[in-house]
Every structure is written in structure tokens, then in C-alpha cells.
Amino acid sequence: MKIPYFPGCTLSTTARGFDNAVRASAMTLGVELVELPEWNCCGATFPLLVDNAIDLIGPAEVLYKASQEGQQLATACTTCYNVVKRTNRTLKEDGDMLDKVNYFLEHDSDYEGSVEVLDVVQILRDEVGWDEVREAVKKPLDGLKVAAYYGCMVVRPPDEVAYDDPDDPTSLDDMLSALGGQRVAWPHKTECCGAYLAVKSPEVTREMSYAVLSSAIRNGAELIVANCPLCQFNLDRQQQTMSQRYAGYEPIPVLYYAQLLGLALGLDGSGYDLDKTTVDARPLLGRVGLL
Amino acid sequence: MTAQTVTRSEENAPISKVLVIGAGIAGMQAALDVANAGYSVLLVDRLPSIGGHMAQLSETFPTLDCAQCILTPRTVEVGHHDNIQLMTYSEVESVEGKLGNFRVVVRRDPAYVDWDVCTGCGACTEKCPKRVISAQFEVSMGRRKAIYTLSPQAVPNKPVIDVGNCIWFQRGKCRVCEKVCPTGAINYDQEAYTLEERVGAIIVATGYDLYPVVNLGEYGGDQVPDVIDGLAFERLLSSSGPTAGKVRRPSDGKEPKEVVFVQCAGSRDPELHMPYCSKICCMYTAKHAMLYKHRVHDGQAYVFYIDIRSAGKRYEEFVQRAMEEDDTLYLRGKVSKIFRDGDKTVVWGTDTLIGQNIEIAADLVVLATAMVPRLEGKLVAQMLDLPTDENGWILPAEDNIQPVETRWPGIFLAGAASGPKDIPETVAQASGAAGKVLSLFARWGREQEREGQLQTSPEAERLAYA
Secondary structure, three states: OEEEEEOHHHHHOOOHHHHHHHHHHHHHOOOEEEEOOOOOOOOOOOOOOOOOHHHHHHHHHHHHHHHHHOOEEEEOOHHHHHHHHHHHHHHHHOHHHHHHHHHHHOOOOOOOOOOEEEEHHHHHHHHHOHHHHHHHOOOOOOOOEEEEOOOOOOOOOHHHHOOOOOOOOOHHHHHHHHOOOEEOOOOOOOOOOOOOHHHHOHHHHHHHHHHHHHHHHHOOOOEEEEOOHHHHHHHHHHHHOHHHHOOOOOOOOEEEHHHHHHHHOOOOHHHOOOOOOOOOOHHHHHHOOOO | OOOOOOOOOHHHOOOOEEEEEOOOHHHHHHHHHHHHOOOEEEEEOOOOOOOHHHHHOOEEOOOOEEHHHHHHHHHHHHHHOOOEEEEOOEEEEEEEEEOOEEEEEEEEOOOOEOOOOOOOOOHHHHHOOOEEEOOOOOOOOOEEEOEEOOOOOOOOOOOEEOHHHOHHHHHOOOOHHHHHOOOOOEOOOOOOEEEEEEEOEEEEOOOEEEOOHHHOHHHOOOOOOOEEEHHHHHHHHOOOOOOOOOOOOOOOOOOOOEEEEEEEEOOOOOOOOOOOOOOOHHHHHHHHHHHHHHHOOOOEEEEEEOOOOOOOOOHHHHHHHHHHOOOOEEEEOOEEEEEEEOOEEEEEEEEOOOOEEEEEEEOEEEEEEOEEEOHHHHHHHHHOOOOEOOOOOEOOOEOOOEOOEOOOOOEEEOHHHHOOOOHHHHHHHHHHHHHHHHHHHHHHHHHHHHHHHHHOOHHHHHHHOO
16 A cells, blocks of 8 residues: 655654664555655644644645645654644644635645544554564564653544553554564653753753653663654663763663564665664664564 | 322322332432331342442441441341332333333342242352352452352342352352252242332432443553552451451552552543542542551551542541541642552652652552442433433432432432432432422322222222322
8 A cells, every 4th residue: 555654854864764664664564655745844843822823834734745645644753743643633623724724825725634644653553454564574573672662742632643542552562562572561651751851951851761761671671662753862862871870770772663673574774774873772683683 | 390290090099109229328218218107119229139339338437437337227127128129139121101100120130049948048158169259349359159149248148149150050060059058949940030010109229330440541440450449448448348357459468558549530530531529539538548547557548639528517527637647648639640560559640739740659559439320320211211411420300409309200319320429418318309209109198098088988998098
């Protein structure tokens, strides 16, 4: 199947490895992510103002472009997913807002709120299925203990974005099980990493990320996988200074689920930017035979 | 409202007998009030024995009376009352007719024990080799046999066989209960039967249930063993309960030294759960904290609350006592998450008075889960064509001034079927419903007497005093 795909800014720049891995993995599993011919930034935060028309223009433009290509839109960046999904809902439910936004969009035709926004994980779960994924695995994870980290973007607000149990999501865990990994039960799987506070109050983000990381480690994880570029960045990069701040802290690698998926499917990981993380996952991946 | 009168002919004389659906404290009180006035009552309960949720409680607020001790005299009175026809293990299948003359069909499920022959000696239960978790009465805190009574004080004190767990019914072997029964009361071929009765009025006392913990994903969704609900904690506190009143946590049977009580678990949460206040939780949580401290002197109880609703005579003083005399630490804020970490149950909450997040590594967590209408109550409401509100509580005719009447003359409400209520309020309402029924019966009696005097037929005279 082919699905229009919106990579977003981060997956075109710092998270290039995620983009490469997700496209190649999906393709191997029979899902072709077709990049929108022209696209713009989604805005990166969903506006909470009452009169938020102008902030909805960016994501609405993405939705309009998608509507010219098909009925669905796939995203891999969960921030894009969250923003575009919520914008779509607003436009669907608020006719006045839809009119206003269409007025600003200045296209020949109007956007009608018809596109369904999907996270790639959701597509793999519902369109491919974990059993299919299991059968496609070439290099099983060999019992690697992987903590699946969901963050905020695919679970909150639940009625607007969640495609999984918002209190105890399992889609990534199910994927990891299909890949031959061992799931880790841990309480911080949907706790916030600190997000944008990394810019304004880095110490707050460091503490929040530390809570997430140390919880994964305490519960036996050897590796963490994330679905969100900002989560991956915070959890990985904050570890630069963690051993100095927290006595006895042992770093843990943080990857995107797609990187692990691609490697387990036996794909060439040279475009996955595995050399760009602060905590190098390659020794661990080598040990279980993925590299 | 329609006048509560009926036109009468010889065969259509109103029947001074009431059907009470549900034999918890509400149904029992209503039944006793009517029966003690000299009228007949048909009292039906789904369970094998009467007493409802109150039979599960340890002590009651604000007096700390032993619930069993104040309940048992009533259950026994109900069980022996000449005017009360008690049908337990039974459900009302259909109701037709109207004020003065309802035709009701009651189905009695097979107990596989002939209760007329059974003496209640308990030999079958004692010798039954199959032990199962008592999910219902003991709220999974204890076990029972496959042939069982709900409690040692059960009224009627006659056992039933749980077919789903009985070795004979499942695997065709065993029959131990049959062998040990001294009166030959066991009957594996017993079948359900229905009984048709005519009554003049109906009291609906179907009660409540607790909101299932499995719905509270944020509090572990029933996956964390040491997170239990309020009724389960009642069973742990009850001296006739599975732990003989010793507080023991489910996971490993240890005595918990730090217990967190979470109020409004599923109540006052329009976004995810029930929008309303369940009304009794502030009080029973204070009671729980107090009783816990009385049993575990070196223990610490914490209570997370949104605010304390202790409106009632001697209620506020009771909560103050929990705080001051029993050192309960009250924290004003909601709990966001509960999870298991090692053998601890970690509670994340917030204290809005100091503006800080709080983490407590507890040994046991008790959720004061919301009161919700019973499924059976909703079915009864459907059967009687009684409207329910958006949460399933049965609507009275008028919330303010007709709390026990319904849209149908002759059908009344008692207790928690119409919304959360504590025991005193339930009992008062049950007596109110009984009073409404009695005023109908008294009038019908008078009218029949008057007609009898006019006609002076012996038949009419007999009817007047029926």
C-alpha cells in the first residue's frame, strides 16, 4: 500500500536516521511512505489559543496537500503527528474555523477535513500486523531488554490523539516482542522527558530525563527506544553530563524504534546515523548480532 | 401526578402485598416496616442470602458500630418473619399490571440443595474439596468452597453450589457433598423454577456497586496486587473476614506499614470516569484510616483528597478524630499514577497546599472507588419502565420533594438505586418508601371495609382484612 507521508523538519535534518530507517522498514513490510511533493513546517506545537486560526494554517496546509494525494497521511515524528492530528480534529469539528482557515490557505479548492492522520507505528500495527512483522524478521533481537518509551505526543490528550491505551500503551512493546526483544515493564513509559524546557530550563529537563532514564535502567532495560525526535534528543544528549551529576550513573543508549526495526528486518543500517548518538548503541547492537 | 386510586370490582380488588426487589439494608428495612404493620411482603434477592453490601462491612461511621452486629438482628428478623416471603437466589423476570394489581414472575435459580430439607449444618461446605477465590463477597480477599454460603451469619443459612467451579458439574466426579449431607438435601438435578405472584405495590431497592478498578488505568487497572478497593479493605478489617480482622496485603500477606487511601477514585472525574460525588467515600475513608491505625499501631495512613465532604451529624468530628487522634496524614490533591516497584506500590500525587508533587512508596493502596448503579438495577429499571439518569441511577418522580416515588403509581425507590447514599440515609428512605406503601394499603383496607359495610357480604369482609 502507498500512503502520503509527511516527514517534517526534524526528520529531514537532525533525525535523518529515523527517517531513513522508517521509510526502509515500512517499505520492506509493504507500506510505501510517499513523501508529500511540497510541504512546510507543522508549527511544532498545537496552539491552545481560542482564536488560533493563524497558527493552524501551517498544519492545515500540510493536510490540504495530503488531501490532494489521498485519504490518509502518515507521520513518523510524533510531534508532527500530535499537531497535525489535533488540527485536523479542530477543522473537522469547527466549521467556522475550517472556513476561516480555507480562506487563508488561498487554494482553488477547499480542505474539507477528510484526511485521516496516522502514526507509522499505528499503520504497522493495523495495516501490517505484528505477526507479519514477526515473520519478516531476519535478525531477531535475541532477548534484548528494550524499554519502549512513548512520551506524551501519542497519548495525550487521550481523546484527541491516542491510538493505544493512554495509561499503559503497548504498541511499541508489541513491536519489540515481534522483533524478538524482551519487553520491560516500567512506570515512566509515558512520563514527560522535559521537552522544550531543554532550551529555557535545562536543569529541569535534565531531572525529568534522569527520572525516565534511571527508571528504565532500574527495571532492567539495556536499551531505550523512542518515537519522538525531541524525546530521543533529550534522553540521549542529557546523558553527557549525567554521570557527573548522579553518582554511579551508567549511560544507556536511546534509539528510535525504527532503527531497531530496520536492523531486525536485516536492512542496511548505514543510513541510520547510529554513529551520531551521544551514548553509542553499536557495541550493544553488535553483541546481539544486529550489526 | 396521577392520583393513587384504583377502580375496583370484585375480581379487581387491590392487593395489599408489596414486592421488594433487593434485600440489602434498604430492602430489608422497607420489608420489615411493611411486614410489621401486618401486611405481606415478597422480598427477592439475587444472592443466596440477604444483607447486601452492608453484610460485607466491618464497622460503620460515625459510631464505629460493628456492622454485622447491628445487621444480624434484622437479617434474622427478616428470615423468620411470618409476613415476609423471602426468595433469595432469585430474580424478578417480569412485571405486568399497575397500581393495586401487579402480576410478577420471579425465577428461582437452582441451588442444587433442597433448602426445605437442609438443616444448615455446614458439613458439605467443610468437606467440599474445591476451594475458589471469593470474588463476590470477599472481594477476592478470601476464599470459599464450591458449595458455599456467603458468610457464617448468612440468612438463610443454606448453601448453594457454584456450578462453574464444582468438580461434579465440571468433570463428572466427586459428589462429596452428597455423601456427607446428613439429610440427603443435595440434589444435582434441581432446576430453576418460576413463581407467579400478585402484589399491589413494588419497592425497588437494587442498590449499588463499586466502579471496577480495572477501569482505572491510571491507578494500575487492577494489575497491581496491592491496590484494592474500599469493600476489599472492609473485608480485611472485618473480624469475621478472611484475615479475621488482621490487615494483610494481598501480594505477600505482610502487614502493611504505610497505607495510602485515594479518595474520589473514579468519582468527580467528568473527563475519564464518573462526574458525580459518591458521597460516602470521605467518611468511610476516614473510618478506614482510623480502623487501620487501631489495628496497626506503628502504621501510617495517608489520605489524598480533593476536599472533605463530611456533611452529616457528627461526621466532621469523626474526620477530625481520624486526623488528630489517629495521626492520619491528609494530603489535598489528586493521585496521578500508581504502579508497582519491587514489593512497594508507588503513589504519585500532589499536595496542592504546599504546591509540591509527592511520591509515597506504600505497602498497600486503598481506592475509594465511585459508587455506580448495579447492572441488575438498570435491568430492573428497564423492566419497570423507570427512567434512569445519564449515569444509570433510577430517577425519582421529582428529585426534590418526591424522592421515593417514581413515574408509576405504586412503584417506589429505596436506597442507593436512585443515587449514592450512606446507611442512615438509605434506612430513612427505605422507611419512607415503606410508609408510602403502607398509606396505600391502609386506604385500600378502609375503602374495602366501607364497601363491605355497605354490602355486608362475608366475602368483602374477608377481603377487607386480607
